[in-house]
Amino acid sequence: MLRVMKSYREELTFETKTRRAYINITPQVDAALKKSGVKEGMVLVSAMHITAGVYVNDNESGLIEDIDKWLEELAPFRDDYQHHGTGETDGDSHLKALLIHHEVIVPITAGRLDFGPWQQIFYAEFDGQRDKRVIVKVMGE
Amino acid sequence: MLRVMKSYREELTFETKTRRAYINITPQVDAALKKSGVKEGMVLVSAMHITAGVYVNDNESGLIEDIDKWLEELAPFRDDYQHHGTGETDGDSHLKALLIHHEVIVPITAGRLDFGPWQQIFYAEFDGQRDKRVIVKVMGE
Amino acid sequence: MLRVMKSYREELTFETKTRRAYINITPQVDAALKKSGVKEGMVLVSAMHITAGVYVNDNESGLIEDIDKWLEELAPFRDDYQHHGTGETDGDSHLKALLIHHEVIVPITAGRLDFGPWQQIFYAEFDGQRDKRVIVKVMGE
Numbered sequence: 001m002l003r004v005m006k007s008y009r010e011e012l013t014f015e016t017k018t019r020r021a022y023i024n025i026t027p028q029v030d031a032a033l034k035k036s037g038v039k040e041g042m043v044l045v046s047a048m049h050i051t052a053g054v055y056v057n058d059n060e061s062g063l064i065e066d067i068d069k070w071l072e073e074l075a076p077f078r079d080d081y082q083h084h085g086t087g088e089t090d091g092d093s094h095l096k097a098l099l100i101h102h103e104v105i106v107p108i109t110a111g112r113l114d115f116g117p118w119q120q121i122f123y124a125e126f127d128g129q130r131d132k133r134v135i136v137k138v139m140g141e
Numbered sequence: 142m143l144r145v146m147k148s149y150r151e152e153l154t155f156e157t158k159t160r161r162a163y164i165n166i167t168p169q170v171d172a173a174l175k176k177s178g179v180k181e182g183m184v185l186v187s188a189m190h191i192t193a194g195v196y197v198n199d200n201e202s203g204l205i206e207d208i209d210k211w212l213e214e215l216a217p218f219r220d221d222y223q224h225h226g227t228g229e230t231d232g233d234s235h236l237k238a239l240l241i242h243h244e245v246i247v248p249i250t251a252g253r254l255d256f257g258p259w260q261q262i263f264y265a266e267f268d269g270q271r272d273k274r275v276i277v278k279v280m281g282e
Numbered sequence: 283m284l285r286v287m288k289s290y291r292e293e294l295t296f297e298t299k300t301r302r303a304y305i306n307i308t309p310q311v312d313a314a315l316k317k318s319g320v321k322e323g324m325v326l327v328s329a330m331h332i333t334a335g336v337y338v339n340d341n342e343s344g345l346i347e348d349i350d351k352w353l354e355e356l357a358p359f360r361d362d363y364q365h366h367g368t369g370e371t372d373g374d375s376h377l378k379a380l381l382i383h384h385e386v387i388v389p390i391t392a393g394r395l396d397f398g399p400w401q402q403i404f405y406a407e408f409d410g411q412r413d414k415r416v417i418v419k420v421m422g423e
Contacts, residue, residue: 005146005287005423007322009391040148041280042185044324044389048398050340056243057235058191062223066232067239074215074356082344094345095352098382100239102338105246105387107185107278109150114276116189135396137389139323139422140280141146146287181289182421183326197384198376199332203364207373208380215356241380246387248326248419250291255417257330281421282287 008036008138011048016128022064023123025054025134029106030113032136039111041140046103048135051093051127053100059120071096071126093126100124108140149177149279152189157269163205164264166195166275170247171254173277180252182281187244189276192234192268194241200261212237212267234267241265249281290318290420293330298410304346305405307336307416311388312395314418321393323422328385330417333375333409335382341402353378353408375408382406390422 010032012025029045045054057063072092081091104121107114123134151173153166170186177184186195198204213233222232245262248255264275292314294307311327318325327336339345354374363373386403389396405416 005322007422009389009396040146042183042278042324044387046387046389048401050338050398050400055239056191057239060224060227062226063232063235065223066236070216070236075352082347083342085344086342091345091348094339095348098337098339098349101242101383103387105185105187105244107150107187107276109278114150114278116191116274118191119189133398135389137324137391137396140148181287183324183419196380197332198380201365201368203367204373204376206364207377211357211377242383246326246328246385248291248328248417250419255291255419257332257415259332260330281289 005141006036006038008038010136012134012136014123014125014132015130016125019128020068021125021128024059024120025123026120029121029136033108033113033138036138038108038138038140041108041138043106043108044103044137045121046135048133051090051097052132053097053102053124054104054134055100055122055124056104056119057122058118071099075099090127096126146282147177147179151277153275153277155264155266155273156271157266160269161209162266162269165200165261166264167261170262170277174249174254174279177279179249179279179281182249184247184249185244185278186262187276189274192231192238193273194238194243194265195245195275196241196263196265197245197260198263199259212240216240231268237267287423288318288320290320292418294416294418296405296407296414297412298407301410302350303407303410306341306402307405308402311403311418315390315395315420318420320390320420320422323390323420325388325390326385326419327403328417330415333372333379334414335379335384335406336386336416337382337404337406338386338401339404340400353381357381372409378408
């Protein structure tokens, strides 16, 4: 059997009510994978913004509070970032995005996200209350 | 010559004696690459757990001590994580895993891991003493 | 139409004048993508060193100063790293590289880097003033 490459692209959009928010997007990524028809390969899930990230971890509300508090400790909101010379006030959002990272790659095996039992994909918003996008790019055969 | 896609999957398993541990898994990833037969492409090496990570850096024992101490400073063990309301006590392990990141992608060229001279792949365990898994997914031609 | 895989590899080289430096390499990655002829796929951009990183964020000089200051706060230069027992003095460079991460994957759609409007790829040097390399590996069809 000849195995040929396929690729598939989809955008997810978010407008969060709060400035920071953590959204489990595993169902949307899974739905995109199904539409792609790819059985073996990888899916890239990547924020299209510089003040948002994507990470894989546990879907547990206490942990999500811990993550939020921890990111604020390590990359705090401050008035005096140099970046604010541009008129922006979101210097902390950029640093939080760098810390959590803006993309993940998930392996695809037998048409499914090849995850361990507790792994879920999260969109991490650090400067919300406006339209933001995440790209889902599936590649494989 | 027609170049067709190949993919290959393997799981590595670990049960570390200590709660935290750093294991050089480059030989295992290299062996999986050989078995895959892929000559040009990428290999994804990803923890299948939410309290473990995978990173690329130097195989130097002093540095590994520095990394461990540094992670404990930035994401310390504490009793009062919200996550502990679930009965768990590993809030710090999740944060350390987020900081180090759970996966890397390594380029494959001419059938080899296309690394610089000092780059080695490490499995970083943050909540061990039990069975844990890493997926190695090779994709290419 | 039969869609077959292509891959393409290129190295970028840097010798920065300062120990730490942040260089926008989006034009070089874009040029490599054009040469590859790949229309749909992914490009991996990865430091080949253990004291340098690659990240995606904004090309704004104030923000770059903020990032540099922030990395020095979280992974400071210190004399007493264990790693320095080897004769090296760059323990902080390794930790900064781990924090920022050594690689990114960028989706390719219709022959272009599929980015949001502000996303740019940066090479982050943490121990420069000597020859360093970044690999650009394009994979797709």
